Amino acid sequence: MNKLLNLKIKDEVFDILNSCKGITMPEKRSDFIDLSLGGKDNMIFEVKYEVEGRGEVVEAIVTRCKNGIVVNYPDVYMRRRDPDSLIIGDESETDKPRYKDVYGDNFEEVRKETFEWLKKQDLIVYGFYAGGKEHGYPALVIAPLNAAFFGFALADIQGFIPRSEFEKIELFEPKAVIYVAPPFRHTHFNGKQVVVHNRVNGVHEIFSYNLYPGPSAKKGVYGVLLNIGEMEGWVAAHASTVRIVTPYDNVITIMHEGASGGGKSEMCQQMHREKDNRVLLGENIITKEKIYLEIKESCEIHPVTDDIALVHPSLQTGSKMVVKDAEQGWFVRLDNITHYGTDPQLERLCIHPPEPLIFLNLEGVPGSTCLIWEHTMDEPGKPCPNPRVILPRRFIPNIVDDPVEVDIRSFGVRTPPCTKSKPTYGIVGIFHLLPPALAWLWRLVSPRGHANPSITQAEALSSEGVGSYWPFATGLMVKQANLLLEQILQFTKTQYILVPNQYIGAYKVGFMPQWITREYLAKRGNVRLRADQLKPAKVPLLGYALEYMKVEGTYIPKFLLQVDLQPEVGEEGYMEGAKILTDFFKKEIVKFKTLDLHPLGRQIIECCLDDGSLEDYVSLIK
Numbered sequence: 001m002n003k004l005l006n007l008k009i010k011d012e013v014f015d016i017l018n019s020c021k022g023i024t025m026p027e028k029r030s031d032f033i034d035l036s037l038g039g040k041d042n043m044i045f046e047v048k049y050e051v052e053g054r055g056e057v058v059e060a061i062v063t064r065c066k067n068g069i070v071v072n073y074p075d076v077y078m079r080r081r082d083p084d085s086l087i088i089g090d091e092s093e094t095d096k097p098r099y100k101d102v103y104g105d106n107f108e109e110v111r112k113e114t115f116e117w118l119k120k121q122d123l124i125v126y127g128f129y130a131g132g133k134e135h136g137y138p139a140l141v142i143a144p145l146n147a148a149f150f151g152f153a154l155a156d157i158q159g160f161i162p163r164s165e166f167e168k169i170e171l172f173e174p175k176a177v178i179y180v181a182p183p184f185r186h187t188h189f190n191g192k193q194v195v196v197h198n199r200v201n202g203v204h205e206i207f208s209y210n211l212y213p214g215p216s217a218k219k220g221v222y223g224v225l226l227n228i229g230e231m232e233g234w235v236a237a238h239a240s241t242v243r244i245v246t247p248y249d250n251v252i253t254i255m256h257e258g259a260s261g262g263g264k265s266e267m268c269q270q271m272h273r274e275k276d277n278r279v280l281l282g283e284n285i286i287t288k289e290k291i292y293l294e295i296k297e298s299c300e301i302h303p304v305t306d307d308i309a310l311v312h313p314s315l316q317t318g319s320k321m322v323v324k325d326a327e328q329g330w331f332v333r334l335d336n337i338t339h340y341g342t343d344p345q346l347e348r349l350c351i352h353p354p355e356p357l358i359f360l361n362l363e364g365v366p367g368s369t370c371l372i373w374e375h376t377m378d379e380p381g382k383p384c385p386n387p388r389v390i391l392p393r394r395f396i397p398n399i400v401d402d403p404v405e406v407d408i409r410s411f412g413v414r415t416p417p418c419t420k421s422k423p424t425y426g427i428v429g430i431f432h433l434l435p436p437a438l439a440w441l442w443r444l445v446s447p448r449g450h451a452n453p454s455i456t457q458a459e460a461l462s463s464e465g466v467g468s469y470w471p472f473a474t475g476l477m478v479k480q481a482n483l484l485l486e487q488i489l490q491f492t493k494t495q496y497i498l499v500p501n502q503y504i505g506a507y508k509v510g511f512m513p514q515w516i517t518r519e520y521l522a523k524r525g526n527v528r529l530r531a532d533q534l535k536p537a538k539v540p541l542l543g544y545a546l547e548y549m550k551v552e553g554t555y556i557p558k559f560l561l562q563v564d565l566q567p568e569v570g571e572e573g574y575m576e577g578a579k580i581l582t583d584f585f586k587k588e589i590v591k592f593k594t595l596d597l598h599p600l601g602r603q604i605i606e607c608c609l610d611d612g613s614l615e616d617y618v619s620l621i622k
Contacts, residue, residue, distance in 0.1 A: 004125075006166075008173040009140070010203070012115060016142065019119040024145055025126055025163040032155060033356055035124065035148035036062050036069050043366035047147055047211065049183040059182050059211050062149050063364035067350065068357035070364025071149050073212065075191075076378045079361050080386045081214035081260075082193040083464075083471050086223065089198035089207070095477045099196060107196060110188060114181045114207055118142060124151045127161040127169075130176055130221050131236070131326045135312045137228060138172055139221070143180035147211055150180060153358050154217035156390045159328035176204040176224045178216060184209040195220055197474045199227065204474075213360075213390075218331050219472040222308055225326060230475045234313050235483050236326055238469035239409075240264035241304035243400055244522040247297045252522045255309060255323060255406045256499075256514065259448045259464035262412035263501045263514050265332050268303040270345050271295070271515040272336075281516065282507035282560065285417050286568055291507070291560075295552050299522045302398040306330035311487065319493040321406040325393065334362070334372045334387040336510065345397065347372060354395050360388040408495045408521060411442050412514060414449030415500040419568050423576030425461060425584070426450070427539070427569070428500035429561045431517045433529055434543040435614070436488050436621040437604045439496035441541070443467055443484050444605075445588045450502055461580075463588045477591075482598045489600075489621065495528065498543065504560050506568035520551050538564060538571075539578035540614045541585060582611075 004017060017023060026032055034040040047060040059078075063070045073079050089099045089107030099107040122145040129136035139158075143151050154160075166172065185191060188209070195215045198205040204224045208216035225236040239257040256267040274280055274292070281291040308326035315322040337343055350357060350372045361384040363374040375383035393399050410431075418426035425447075434442065446468035447461060465471060466480045473480060488494075499514045534544040549556040559565040564574035589605045597605075600620065607616050 006169055006172050007140075008171055009177070010201075013142070013177065016115055016118050017123070017125065021120070021122045022145075024122070024124050025166065026124070026155070026160065027163045029155070029355065032148060032152035033064075033069060035145065036152050037064055038146065047149070047182075051183050051186045054186060057183070057186060060149065063366055065359075065364055065366070065368055065370040067353055067369050068359055069149060069152075070359045070362055070370050072361065072364065072376055076384075077191070078193070078210065078212050079376070079378070079384050081212065081219065085193040085195050085210075085215040086471065086474070087194055087196045088474060089196045089205075090200055092199050093476055094474055096474060107198060110184070111198065111207070114179055114184065117181050117183070118144070118179065121145065124148050126151070126155065126163075127166050127172055127174070128155070128158045130158065130224050131310055132159070132324070132328070135310055135314060135324065136326070137175040137224070139176040139178070139224070140174040141178045141180075143178070144182070147180060147182060149358065150211050150213060150217065153213040153390055154178070156329040156358060156392050157213070157218050157327055157331060158221055174203065175228070176206065176221070178206045178208060178220065180208045180211070180216075182209065182211050197223060199474065213331070218307075222326075222469065223472045223474050225308070225310075226469060226473045226480075227475060230473075230479055230483070232313075233483065235311050235467065235480070235487055236469070237309040237311055237323065238264070238307065238467060239309045239323075240267045240306050241309055241323055241404065241406065242268055242518070243302040243304055243404055244518060245300040245302060246522050247299070248523075250522060250525050252407050252525075253304070253404050254408045254410055254518060254521070255305075255321070256410045256412055257443065257468055258412035259414075259446045259468045261414050261449060262468065263499070263511050264307055264412070265330070266336070266501070266511040267514055267518065268301065268306055269343055270301060271298055271519065272342055272510070272512075275341070279512070279516075281512055281556070282504060282509040284568070285506055285508055286419070291557060293516070293551060293554055295519065299519055300398065302400050303396055304400045304404050306332070315403050319491055321409075321487070321491040321494060322403045323406060324403040327393070329390050329392040330396070332389050332391055334389060335375070335385050337373050339373050342373065349391065349395060349397075350389055358390045362387050406491075406494060408497060409439065410497045410499050410514065410517070411439070412499050412501055413447050415503050416450035417503040417508070418505050418563065418573060418577050420570050420573040423573045423580070425577050425581040426500070426503045426505060427563045427574050427577040427581070428498060428504065428542060429545050429563055430499075430504060430513045430549065430556060432498040432537060432543045432545055433534060434496040434498055435618045436496060437607070437617040438541065438543050440485050440488050440601070441585070441589070441604055441608060442498060444481055444592060445585055446470070447584070461584055476596075478594050478596045481592055481601060482596075485598050485601050505563040505566040507560065507566075516551060516556070520549060535562070536614045538574060539582060540612065540617060541581060541608075543614065
């Protein structure tokens, strides 16, 4: 224990570390591989626990492959993040469900039981910096050693401090501690993914009662950053960011926000092409007509962030937002990689990585190469919709480590097909220009959208909550709404756009709208769209639609810019969809009308509730 005497932390943590069977502090990333498999000679390892009343329960199966380790969960429910997993264990300010209200008792008793359970285990323990070493906050992980794959996942996403470096730190005072106790999922929480956040005496405790990294190793740490930001007056944006370099050396930076499934990871990916190198823009679901584009030379993609962008006050220099990645590795979803050749760069990186990777929900055969298009089956003929790989940033080509200025903030929304016979909110054109007031309103509502692959809910249209990061936040939603509005008011030289994915009216488009928009905006240069190119959309929430859009000498069909022009949709189907969208926004925004809301925010909400015009929204923030 001498090695941990530099820890400044509660006595009860020292009690765990002093009483447990043993402590392993990894020195190298490669140490995690053997630890994850229970030994260097093992090819398959079951992560299992004795559960009172049930006997032995296997939580995960880890397989050693040539290109990394593959983790699979026998319980299908554990293969995606439960959006309702976050529970608050403390008495501090929150709009989230409290433990005592959900379970009828104070959390303290279960907290003590968790500590007693950890004392009986061999543990893996290490430190990291939530948000990165330069602008982040010290944190500690305490987990059972047989769940080392979870520690490996967290270390790749958040970074870790090697044992030898940790020993040299004079004083390490964690602002956050993650405790992992998987059997409690069964003994206390009826098999559910539960992550309890307990903010006490300046330390943000996260109790992870499951082994899927999404709710705790990734989003749990995000919750720590959001809590700190709420206290300090800044926001960690739920966004991917790319610097795009054209063949003519134009440079533009886009930050893409949105609910899970909204295209954040895809914004950092190369545009998908057909075998003949053409780009399939869309396919009509009724006539089966396909629209292709010839794009001879794509822009270079220089990724900056994948999911969490620090908008830290110390980074800001002027009227454009400056962001930096809050993560050391990216939790990349692979559901759109369905066969060889879909994304050659990503496939190459995963098949021949510089160092072994961690794959989740993919087929893993011991000693073979894990292929990212071979997704684990949830049931016969139904692949898991949430296959993942964790990519350390340093492995990613053209990665940008320095802070960047954001030129355009886009917001992505998953849209369903829309037709006359079945009208939906799938009426968003290839992209829309939003005035700042509407940009805030979309972030307030953050539609979760159609066929979301990342989470367990299947509801067609629901709200992810303020900022699209609300499922991970622990504080007050109105405070977050105010911070987002103040952020928009601060950065006056930012443009805002709205981009759909999956469907535009009757056309299946996947993520092509954001790839085409990215290409188009970069190649035209960092200049504002001309007035003659814009037309107020028929529903004010969609801001301005495009009158024309020319890519590589080819005009995009106007019916992909203005969905009411599609004969399969028509004005009647469009207006039905507009009503669905407008009614949904009105239902979601009324809860923000409190005395604590920024006065301008109240005006924007009232504008929406009163069916204000686009000009009304424009006039609110000039």
